[in-house]
Amino acid sequence: MKLMMIDLDGTLFDTKEINYRAYKEALEQYGYDMDYKYYCEFCNGKHYTDFLPQITTNDERKLLDMHRKKKEAYSKYLNFGRVNQALVDIIIDRGKDCKAALVTTASKQNTYDILNEFRLVDIFDLILTHEDITKPKPDPEGFLKAMIRYNVAPKDCIIFEDSDVGIKAAEKTGATVFVARGFN
Numbered sequence: 001m002k003l004m005m006i007d008l009d010g011t012l013f014d015t016k017e018i019n020y021r022a023y024k025e026a027l028e029q030y031g032y033d034m035d036y037k038y039y040c041e042f043c044n045g046k047h048y049t050d051f052l053p054q055i056t057t058n059d060e061r062k063l064l065d066m067h068r069k070k071k072e073a074y075s076k077y078l079n080f081g082r083v084n085q086a087l088v089d090i091i092i093d094r095g096k097d098c099k100a101a102l103v104t105t106a107s108k109q110n111t112y113d114i115l116n117e118f119r120l121v122d123i124f125d126l127i128l129t130h131e132d133i134t135k136p137k138p139d140p141e142g143f144l145k146a147m148i149r150y151n152v153a154p155k156d157c158i159i160f161e162d163s164d165v166g167i168k169a170a171e172k173t174g175a176t177v178f179v180a181r182g183f184n
Contacts, residue, residue: 001098002156004091005146005170006124008104009045010162011180012087013114016044017080023048025076026069032056045163047105047136074110078117087160087180091123101126101146103159105136126150138168147173 009015020039027034034043034055043051048067056066091100100123104111108129115121126149128142135141147157154174161170162180170177 001094001158003099003101003147003150003152003158004094005101005103005143005157005159005175006087006091007159007161007163007166007180008102008106008111008114011160011166012084012102012120013118014082014084015114016040018074018077018114019044019070021077021080022070022073023066025073026066027056029069030056030062030066045165071107071109075113075117078114081114081117083118083120084180088120088123099125099150099152101128101149103128103142103146105130105133105142107131136165137163138165138172140169140172143170143173143175147175 006012009019020034020036023039023043024034032055048070049063052063052066057063094100102111102115102124106129108131111127111129112121115127121127126146128145130136133142133145143159147154157173157175159170159173159175159177160180161167161177167177167179
């Protein structure tokens, strides 16, 4: 194996409650509410444009502002995150000839917030976030960028993913895919 690629939300970290609380705080500023069960069932793991219009507004400017406020609130709730220590250990013990890339559709700000909180930035050779790609998962663009960056063939890659869209993106690359279902 020459390259391992790891997803952030739901794979490396359980960020469900962090994201829920940050969205809840952002939405309350606009007079909207969301309960935890609803968030887990219909919103978690999805891009905000896929669920916020159903519970708030179709006004793109307001949606973007709500998402910005969510990103700003995110760091307040990092203590609710849980790290997948077994996966961290695999990344750390990968060997010197294997690169590790974090490939996420999360924002750069929130990605670095949680990685810094848990002191895990340095275990990655490459970090690709939402701002580094043009097509989010289920498009494989993020994974393919990492493969190109290190000139690695799919047969020499392994991808750790948890969500349906992430798994679809990973499978499109031709790499070996491990499905992480460790967080409930």
